[in-house]
Amino acid sequence: MSGAELTIGPILFHWSADKKRDFYFRIADEAPVDTVYIGEVICSKRAPFFEPYYDEVAERLTRAGKKIVFSSLAEIMLPREQKMTKGLCELEEYEVEANDAAALYHLRGKPHRVGQYFNVYNEDTMAHLTSQGAVHFTVPSELPKEALSVLSNKAEELNVGLEVQVYGRTGLALSARCYHARSHNRAQDNCQFVCEEDPDGMELKTLDGKPFLSVNGIQTLSHTCLNLMHEVNEMQGMGITHFRLSPHSHDMVSVARAFRAVLDKDCAADEGVKKLEQAGFKGTFSRGFYHGNPGYAWKTA
Amino acid sequence: MNDHDAIRPELVCPAGTPASLRTAVDAGADAVYCGFQNATNARNFAGLNFTPEEMETSVLYAHEHGAKVLLAANTFPPAGKTGLWKEAVDTAVGFGIDAIIVADIGVANYVKTQYPDQRLHLSVQAGAPSVEAIKYYCEEFGVRRVVLPRILTIPEITVLKKEIPCEIECFIFGNHGLMAEGRCSLTNYVTGLSTNMDGVCSPASHVKYEEDTKRNLTTRLGDFTIDCFSCTQNPGYPTICKGRYLAPHKQEGYYAFEEPISLNLARLLPELVKAGVHAFKIEGRQRSRAYVREVVSSWRKAVDDMMDGQDVELAHLLSLTEGHKQTQGAYENKRWR
Amino acid sequence: MAIAFEEAESHISNGKTPLSAFLRPALAPFPLFILQPVLRRIVRHIAHTRPELFNRIGPHKDKLFLIDPVNLPFVLVLQAHPDTPLLRAYRRRKAPRTDAQIAGTFLTLLDMVDGHLDGDALFFTRELHIEGDTEAVVCLRNALDDLEGSVAEDTASLFGPPGRQALKVLRKIRNHE
Numbered sequence: 079m080s081g082a083e084l085t086i087g088p089i090l091f092h093w094s095a096d097k098k099r100d101f102y103f104r105i106a107d108e109a110p111v112d113t114v115y116i117g118e119v120i121c122s123k124r125a126p127f128f129e130p131y132y133d134e135v136a137e138r139l140t141r142a143g144k145k146i147v148f149s150s151l152a153e154i155m156l157p158r159e160q161k162m163t164k165g166l167c168e169l170e171e172y173e174v175e176a177n178d179a180a181a182l183y184h185l186r187g188k189p190h191r192v193g194q195y196f197n198v199y200n201e202d203t204m205a206h207l208t209s210q211g212a213v214h215f216t217v218p219s220e221l222p223k224e225a226l227s228v229l230s231n232k233a234e235e236l237n238v239g240l241e242v243q244v245y246g247r248t249g250l251a252l253s254a255r256c257y258h259a260r261s262h263n264r265a266q267d268n269c270q271f272v273c274e275e276d277p278d279g280m281e282l283k284t285l286d287g288k289p290f291l292s293v294n295g296i297q298t299l300s301h302t303c304l305n306l307m308h309e310v311n312e313m314q315g316m317g318i319t320h321f322r323l324s325p326h327s328h329d330m331v332s333v334a335r336a337f338r339a340v341l342d343k344d345c346a347a348d349e350g351v352k353k354l355e356q357a358g359f360k361g362t363f364s365r366g367f368y369h370g371n372p373g374y375a376w377k378t379a
Numbered sequence: 380m381n382d383h384d385a386i387r388p389e390l391v392c393p394a395g396t397p398a399s400l401r402t403a404v405d406a407g408a409d410a411v412y413c414g415f416q417n418a419t420n421a422r423n424f425a426g427l428n429f430t431p432e433e434m435e436t437s438v439l440y441a442h443e444h445g446a447k448v449l450l451a452a453n454t455f456p457p458a459g460k461t462g463l464w465k466e467a468v469d470t471a472v473g474f475g476i477d478a479i480i481v482a483d484i485g486v487a488n489y490v491k492t493q494y495p496d497q498r499l500h501l502s503v504q505a506g507a508p509s510v511e512a513i514k515y516y517c518e519e520f521g522v523r524r525v526v527l528p529r530i531l532t533i534p535e536i537t538v539l540k541k542e543i544p545c546e547i548e549c550f551i552f553g554n555h556g557l558m559a560e561g562r563c564s565l566t567n568y569v570t571g572l573s574t575n576m577d578g579v580c581s582p583a584s585h586v587k588y589e590e591d592t593k594r595n596l597t598t599r600l601g602d603f604t605i606d607c608f609s610c611t612q613n614p615g616y617p618t619i620c621k622g623r624y625l626a627p628h629k630q631e632g633y634y635a636f637e638e639p640i641s642l643n644l645a646r647l648l649p650e651l652v653k654a655g656v657h658a659f660k661i662e663g664r665q666r667s668r669a670y671v672r673e674v675v676s677s678w679r680k681a682v683d684d685m686m687d688g689q690d691v692e693l694a695h696l697l698s699l700t701e702g703h704k705q706t707q708g709a710y711e712n713k714r715w716r
Numbered sequence: 717m718a719i720a721f722e723e724a725e726s727h728i729s730n731g732k733t734p735l736s737a738f739l740r741p742a743l744a745p746f747p748l749f750i751l752q753p754v755l756r757r758i759v760r761h762i763a764h765t766r767p768e769l770f771n772r773i774g775p776h777k778d779k780l781f782l783i784d785p786v787n788l789p790f791v792l793v794l795q796a797h798p799d800t801p802l803l804r805a806y807r808r809r810k811a812p813r814t815d816a817q818i819a820g821t822f823l824t825l826l827d828m829v830d831g832h833l834d835g836d837a838l839f840f841t842r843e844l845h846i847e848g849d850t851e852a853v854v855c856l857r858n859a860l861d862d863l864e865g866s867v868a869e870d871t872a873s874l875f876g877p878p879g880r881q882a883l884k885v886l887r888k889i890r891n892h893e
Contacts, residue, residue: 163511179507179516197483197506202461202486203488205485210519221457224457227458227459229458250565251562251564252559282625373567373569374569395858396772401864425774426854426856427858669831
């Protein structure tokens, strides 16, 4: 293990089952990533569509040498969601990533991961969760580099993995209300899966036409795409072990290759960014949180 | 309601300043909640909150008048800065605080290990809306009361009460939010100040108002326009999740997340007590003292009337949120989900 | 002045005339130099009897606030510094540069110093217009709110029974009795 691995985060959006399967097959065959997170994180209504494909996708990824982790729902409220989570937490063959305290309730005592929707902001929280069986942490995206540095030291001391998202739209808020449905004057219960129309989230602009946020069901994401390509070497130096690429509908294999090249120091960050731009993302990059600036900012000064 | 087995619910009231605390206590609060003048609490605004000296005298005042004081230490210390939160806990415990309201696991663990007898409440900021989530915190840290996120219905609360080992506190009055508490970095995205780590939400330091020649008012937070009001409309505070935005199929501005409305559960009072709610929480540490006095004394009367078997005077309670559209939120049913 | 207020009260509560109709003529020819010592006395009294107000202003104690009672023929400049408190009247066009500006009718401004204005309502109401350092204004409002009684009461008391009577009338007009 080189100590700097790439991961593919769970698909946040409502892609068709076929599209997801094809995505995972391509990742398996072509992407230089270590771990792939699968599972439904945002909306329990979406989950049944992909269930029939789990086995073949898991098999293909495993054969390609990729580690599989199941991510749990970020918000667990309904009885069916509690049942779904409990079932997930009983999986023996794969590690489970907890995004909510309800999942932790079931996972305590056996090895598990903690995801970026669970508030691990400091070393004390990390230590407590580790004592309960957590072996790997993906931390919230709003943490600045000074905090990440302290967390890396702690992770090393505790011998647990530390993962940070470095690419993709950032989750900014979760809710009990589905904002996709709301925009079509529906409620979550009769949404007719409108979220499928927006494979990268539904764009929200301010009243004066400035792109601002992105809606994905109960989740609100940034409009800008996080891009820490200039920072990954520094993060490696800190001791961060895993770098998460959050999937979008453009060419994630190219994105992974570009990050891999920069991590391996085969290519400078500026060049890597050019490769990213060729991957098909149309929009603006940002990296404010890492530098203690407003999240949408790109300039570091 | 004349059921002598029913618990008399505690009225938990906001105290933004020492004067507000005294006002709330004098108006009949059973408990008041407040914070220190720093990032350790989720209402970290300029000119609000308590110095350690003020906290000490306030605790004395409240206790002398038979009221409890709860410390809000409900934000998330970023790595490397946990000392401030520990200091807040140490100071408050030293003053005889009745309970500490926490959200962060590290802080909860600190209270539990350093002060095993200290009563711990779980903040709405911990985002624990399910049985298992609540049991997790109760079992791990000995949490004695959970403040429910504002998204459960009365039938759900009834069921929950039977399955959890701790008391339930729920919001009955005040500003209403549907974003999951403790999981929002919208403010940080726009301003660079964090709700979770700095205790601010759409901070005044980044608010801008611009009026054009036709008296249309545009409200901004940082570089982003949050809303625009014609000359006949009353402007609102530019909270990001209460703004109006454009979507691809919605080319006139709409409330993408929620409308600015106010919670008022006056009508549901007896049902909430029957459901097993132990304490009622009134929101509003930023409100004026006059408001606090009026709201607390109205609710005091309402709860007392109800427990004595008399009718609750609804009209007056409902009029307290005049000017804002009222809602009973999720409490009645989940039609809006 | 007190008699004028009583008259005003009966006219205003009968819906006959706005407050400004009485204040303007009463104050229009007012040479500001008469106001200055009165204002000085007020602010020093408050600084002396209400140290908590000035402590609470804390980080904003060096800021200059422009308070503009739009229906009166002058503006006020306030600096809530615990050691060097300042309150001065200026003609509207001659006011110095300030960090924050609060404009509103006399009665709305009264609400703010009398503990009747919410932190949120500062922005909800069209009756108050705030510009410049918004955080400083919120801090001022929060500091004013943290007082037993109110600055309005303290100020009125400085002028004895007529002052207290005038405040009583104003509060009635505002429905804050």
